Amino acid sequence: MELTVDQHSPTPPYEQLRVQVIEGVRTGALSPGDKLPTVRRLAEDLGLAPNTVARAYRELEQDEVIETRGRLGSFIAPTGDATHRQAQLAAVAYAERMRALGLPAEEALAIVRAALGIRS
Structure with missing residues (x-):
């Protein structure tokens, strides 16, 4: 490449x-x-x-x-696509934090969509 x-x-x-x-x-x-x-x-x-x-x-x-x-x-690196692994770890950390804050899943998803610039 x-x-x-x-x-x-x-x-x-x-x-x-x-x-x-x-x-x-x-x-x-x-x-x-x-x-x-x-x-x-x-x-x-x-x-x-x-x-x-x-x-x-x-x-x-x-x-x-x-x-x-x-x-x-x-x-x-021999670990495969580390980018996806890092993204999964970030997603898990985010989900845990949203649960700790008491936000419903739909609201947490809306925050992610807004951060990514995805209009729903």
């Missing part, structure tokens, strides 16, 4: 990279164990500062989408 950056996009370059890697995992274009380019190599190839690529990699690692193995490099 080739990573690209649109210099004219309002989305910051690190976020463009992060989203592309996550989408690659979701679609199967990137599989567990696939090696990502080094920070320096990808920064060079895309004409970015190394810190920009490093930030994308750090955020992907925090989300457990990739893992860094020291000098061996960064790889797609």
